[in-house]
Amino acid sequence: MVFELDDEGEKVKLNWPQEELQENLHPEQVLVIVREELRRIFIWKGPKSPVRKRFISSRVAQALQEELMKDARYHRCKIVSVDAGDEPAEFLRAFRLESMDVSERLEDMRYIRNVEREGLIQLGIVVEPKQFTPKEKVEEEYFSPALQETDQKVKASSLTPSSPRPRTVSRAKSSQTKPYPSRTQSGASNEKIEELKEKILKTELSAEYKRLNLILGHTLFAAVSKTAKIFGKDIIETDWEPVKKVPEGMLELENHVLRVYFDADKGIVEAVEVLEKDDSLNSKSSPKITQVKKTAPKKKGAPKKKTSLTPMPNKPSSLKAERKSKTGGRR
The missing domain is CATH 3.40.20.10 (Severin)
Structure with missing residues (x-):
């Protein structure tokens, strides 16, 4: 546009x-x-x-x-x-x-x-x-790397100890010399940061973890989600952007995993990837186990014994004799 x-x-x-x-x-x-x-x-x-x-x-x-x-x-x-x-x-x-x-x-x-x-x-x-008056063009041979080294050697030999001023070398415009890529605060170019970002995002990730942050150079990146409605459906796009405000001082991470990316040729750390466990996957994968209490079977009681009837006591002999005497008198 x-x-x-x-x-x-x-x-x-x-x-x-x-x-x-x-x-x-x-x-x-x-x-x-x-x-x-x-x-x-x-x-x-x-x-x-x-x-x-x-x-x-x-x-x-x-x-x-x-x-x-x-x-x-x-x-x-x-x-x-x-x-x-x-x-x-x-x-x-x-x-x-x-x-x-x-x-x-x-x-x-x-x-x-x-x-x-x-x-x-x-x-x-x-x-x-005021009319612009173009300055005299500086010879391009002076700014080529090979000739610049020879010029420095010749000028160093011609210097005398009495000269207090340091030697100044004028720089050519970016349009005349070889273009240099724009650099961020960390010293890495924007193109290099984009390459590192793509390299990290293409790296396979375990199902138990998810990406939390990326550290590229001295810059902290975080995931930014954007929702777009297409034909009535919500589509979420994730983009990694630099964090503008970072916490002050030192921050300790617990239960996190760090993956470090090295540049063996330069002997430096290229990037650090911060991972955290995905709790949503653990809750879905492990179903809740309902504990069922087993009740012990009831013991059968012993059969009830029939209560024995107590026998009637025998009548004493004195009562028997008294009864016989009464019956004899009535005759």
Whole structure:
């Protein structure tokens, strides 16, 4: 996607194919170019573009960055400023362009505000833009690595002890020398970090663990999930982005596993992968066991014995004799 800024600071979308980008670049233009697959938003500034457009372009690029972050189909893009004639190497490689030959440009990016300009005109002072005078080109042979070594040896032999000033070597522009990849705070290039990230994410992971964080150089990365609705279905995409705020001091990890990636050629640690156990898998794989209490069978009681009847006691003999006497008297 290519956007051009008009005189009022509004962005206008242009339908330019990538092959025709070099032909359509104009010195007075300011373009905002989005390369989502590279996660970059380039602000291309022509050498004769107005200063007002240059300042507005950064605000437009930030608004466009926030717009893309709200859409789950797009990732967070980094904003890169590109000045014509001094283009960074990643911009030239991305569009297969050559550095623009600039003969005139705004001097030191300085400008006079309209209020100050009107005041100077009232005093009779005419403010005119200064013409750019190109500096003499430095011989390219001096900056080649082989010739630079020979020059250093010759200059070192010609130095005298009385000279207090250290020797200064002027550096050539990035468009004249071999382009160097952009580097992060850790010293590793962005391309190297992307390669390491892909290498780690392609590495097989045990089913018991899941990735928690990645440490690439001095940068901590975390997984960011984005949900997009496609045909009524929620699709979750996971992207690994650098953590902006990290905890202070020291942090101890318990019940975590670390996987360390080494670079044997350089003898350094490339990356560290932090893993943690996936509790959701353990809960699904191990079903709950319901304990059943076994009751002991009841013991059969012994059969009840029939109670024996007590026999009637025999009558005493005195009662028998008394009864006989009574019956005899009645006769």
